Amino acid sequence: MTTNEGRKRSQDQDQLKAGVRGPTLRQDYEFFEKMSHFVHEEIPERVVHARGYSAHGEFECYQSMKHVTKAGFLQEAGKKTPLTVRFSTVQGPKGSYDTARDLRCQGVKLYTEDGNLDLTTIAMPVLINNDAMKFPDAMHAFQSKQDDDIPTATGAHDRFWDYVANNPEALHMVQWIMSDRGILRSYRMMESWSINTYLFVNDQGKATFMRYVWKPVLGVHSLLQDEALTIGGLDPDFHRRDLREAIDHGAYPEYELGVQLIPMEDEFKYDFDVLDPAKFWPEELVPVQIIGKMTLNRNIDNYFTESEQVAFNPANVVPGIDFSNDPVLQGRLMAYRDAQQHRLGSANYDELPINRPVCPFHNNQRRGYMRQRIDVDQVNYHQNSLANNTPYTTSPEEGGYEHYPKKVEGHVIRARSESFKDYFSQPRIFWNSMTPVERQHTIEAFSYQLGRVKSKSVRQQNVNLLVNVDKEMACIIADNIGVDRPSGSHVPLSTSYPSLSQANTPRNAKTQKVGVLIGNGFNGKEVTNVLNYLQQCVVFVEVISETLGTVTGADGTEIKVDKTFLTTSPYLLDSLYVVGGQSKNETKFHQDITDFVNTAYKHYKPIGVATNAQSFFQKAAEGVVFAEANPDFEEKFVAAIGQQRFWDRK
Numbered sequence: 001m002t003t004n005e006g007r008k009r010s011q012d013q014d015q016l017k018a019g020v021r022g023p024t025l026r027q028d029y030e031f032f033e034k035m036s037h038f039v040h041e042e043i044p045e046r047v048v049h050a051r052g053y054s055a056h057g058e059f060e061c062y063q064s065m066k067h068v069t070k071a072g073f074l075q076e077a078g079k080k081t082p083l084t085v086r087f088s089t090v091q092g093p094k095g096s097y098d099t100a101r102d103l104r105c106q107g108v109k110l111y112t113e114d115g116n117l118d119l120t121t122i123a124m125p126v127l128i129n130n131d132a133m134k135f136p137d138a139m140h141a142f143q144s145k146q147d148d149d150i151p152t153a154t155g156a157h158d159r160f161w162d163y164v165a166n167n168p169e170a171l172h173m174v175q176w177i178m179s180d181r182g183i184l185r186s187y188r189m190m191e192s193w194s195i196n197t198y199l200f201v202n203d204q205g206k207a208t209f210m211r212y213v214w215k216p217v218l219g220v221h222s223l224l225q226d227e228a229l230t231i232g233g234l235d236p237d238f239h240r241r242d243l244r245e246a247i248d249h250g251a252y253p254e255y256e257l258g259v260q261l262i263p264m265e266d267e268f269k270y271d272f273d274v275l276d277p278a279k280f281w282p283e284e285l286v287p288v289q290i291i292g293k294m295t296l297n298r299n300i301d302n303y304f305t306e307s308e309q310v311a312f313n314p315a316n317v318v319p320g321i322d323f324s325n326d327p328v329l330q331g332r333l334m335a336y337r338d339a340q341q342h343r344l345g346s347a348n349y350d351e352l353p354i355n356r357p358v359c360p361f362h363n364n365q366r367r368g369y370m371r372q373r374i375d376v377d378q379v380n381y382h383q384n385s386l387a388n389n390t391p392y393t394t395s396p397e398e399g400g401y402e403h404y405p406k407k408v409e410g411h412v413i414r415a416r417s418e419s420f421k422d423y424f425s426q427p428r429i430f431w432n433s434m435t436p437v438e439r440q441h442t443i444e445a446f447s448y449q450l451g452r453v454k455s456k457s458v459r460q461q462n463v464n465l466l467v468n469v470d471k472e473m474a475c476i477i478a479d480n481i482g483v484d485r486p487s488g489s490h491v492p493l494s495t496s497y498p499s500l501s502q503a504n505t506p507r508n509a510k511t512q513k514v515g516v517l518i519g520n521g522f523n524g525k526e527v528t529n530v531l532n533y534l535q536q537c538v539v540f541v542e543v544i545s546e547t548l549g550t551v552t553g554a555d556g557t558e559i560k561v562d563k564t565f566l567t568t569s570p571y572l573l574d575s576l577y578v579v580g581g582q583s584k585n586e587t588k589f590h591q592d593i594t595d596f597v598n599t600a601y602k603h604y605k606p607i608g609v610a611t612n613a614q615s616f617f618q619k620a621a622e623g624v625v626f627a628e629a630n631p632d633f634e635e636k637f638v639a640a641i642g643q644q645r646f647w648d649r650k
């Protein structure tokens with residue numbers, strides 16, 4: 001151990017005192033250095049996205065996209081680019097909980113040979129505003145109250161819903177937040193969209209409108225509302241732990257990158273404005289072309305330097321990618337650098353290891369707080385003759401960034417385009433596209449959130465707004481929250497798009513977490529076979545018993561216990577394998593298993609039942625698989641785990 005300046009230290013337990021019981025001496029610089037560093041250790045939280053978690057990985061390009069973009073990392077199939085990702089919630093502070101109902105975000109920093117490219121996405125394809133001027137208002141309304149700083153990490157309060165009712169452009173994203181997309185099971189199962197419209201530009205100088213989307217290979221899956229709320233207390237770190245554990249197990253999260261392209265000449269072809277970030281581009285009309293894959297294969301070593309200090313910015317683009325006139329994107333270009341200079345304390349934050357490009361970087365910027373690089377030159381202006389005019393700029397032909405020379409004309413005006421003002425058609429289409437179960441969950445979410453709003457007027461205003469999406473839905477919610485059924489009705493619109501429902505995304509057993517409820521005296525051969533098969537299928541297993549240590553089968557087989565009934569919960573598991581057995585306290589053991597089973601059953605989760613555990617079930621039910629007289633038990637159980645939920649279960 002040394003001081004920060006490298007002097008070896010001989011003791012680190014006590015202050016330097018005048019006598020062992022005397023006061024501290026002012027010359028105790030070692031104490032001052034240690035304490036002073038400690039009290040300066042926190043930096044401002046992000047004003048939004050304060051709670052998040054990072055990982056590292058790589059992007060692999062599937063096919064050359066040369067025809068539409070000159071972006072270097074997309075020029076040849078197989079090209080790999082290193083990256084850092086940070087997932088986050090938006091509303092809650094840094095110390096809030098992962099499973100809060102929210103719009104989750106994903107920042108991906110690709111360290112390309114042409115400089116850093118930051119891809120920023122949200123787990124829903126539309127934004128709460130369609131002009132950046134409104135973003136501070138929406139966030140103020142969403143966040144906790146000014147006087148008492150209550151509530152934490154939830155929009156279930158008067159101010160947020162007052163904002164929604166009085167700013168109808170918000171309704172669309174809010175409907176997505178109230179859908180299952182607002183309470184995802186895992187960051188590994190998160191689909192996320194750029195929302196904003198960018199441009200791809202090729203080496204011929206031709207531009208194409210472009211949006212991008214990350215599609216998780218595991219499909220998109222969610223918690224139930226009561227699970228999300230309960231897990232918030234049981235394990236506030238549920239999502240970060242889940243991400244970290246999967247990477248530690250070698251089950252690397254994978255996401256395919258898709259792009260949607262609209263030729264410039266088709267700018268006005270659709271019944272939504274391509275520049276409006278409060279509208280999605282339906283995949284059925286603008287197909288998603290999958291162009292590569294991100295694999296997260298390395299956990300961070302240090303939360304502060306790799307997650308707190310990472311700084312994403314949509315302005316960080318590379319040649320081949322440019323900005324459209326999307327008014328939210330235009331506003332965002334002003335927000336991020338400003339936020340990060342404030343948050344990270346210096347204009348030199350992009351020199352921090354996590355933000356630094358891997359390609360060489362040179363310009364005439366020197367000095368400033370926390371400058372790290374020692375530039376060994378005298379000339380820091382352009383143009384110059386004393387340093388051979390270095391650093392020199394590069395022509396676009398040689399890789400210098402050049403903006404697409406789009407033609408701009410118009411009167412100076414502070415106003416919103418009329419083409420942005422259809423606030424209800426797409427929410428209606430989204431509603432039409434959901435399965436009955438997804439609709440039921442959305443109604444429950446609205447009823448919960450609005451049910452916590454004290455102002456009856458605000459509750460009524462929201463129901464009066466929701467009727468524009470669906471009359472029946474608005475009426476059920478009105479009944480649930482004690483206000484009048486709305487008088488109006490939605491505009492009949494029967495369009496629906498399967499791509500909007502997460503029920504149509506892949507499902508499989510891989511990385512689902514099974515709790516094995518077990519005591520002593522189990523059938524060693526049967527249980528070992530099942531556990532081996534689960535492992536082979538990359539199903540994660542947690543062995544749960546009355547106490548830690550090991551459980552021993554009738555044939556002497558020993559199995560290590562990972563958790564006890566006290567230290568875990570059925571809320572934290574995706575399915576159960578009920579083995580049973582004996583325990584010192586039979587009554588308690590049976591009660592604990594019964595509690596776990598009842599909770600898992602109520603949440604439609606798959607349950608496998610070992611031969612000797614039949615007593616926990618009186619009769620067959622959807623998604624309950626019995627080992628008794630079932631030679632295919634392992635396969636059937638894993639198939640049930642792959643189905644994940646049995647919504648038809650009574």
Ligand code: HEM
Nearest residue numbers: 046049086088105106107120121122132135194195335339
């Ligand atoms: C007017 C609209 C928006 C404004 C003003 C805005 C502003 C901000 C600010 C101030 C931060 C914190 C930056 C920091 O301290 O490092 C941030 C982070 C972020 N925003 Fe936005 N944002 C907007 C819309 C969006 C949209 C549309 C997306 C994506 C589709 C997005 C994705 C992100 C991501 C991924 C982060 C990084 C979170 C992290 O560090 O992990 N934002 N935003």
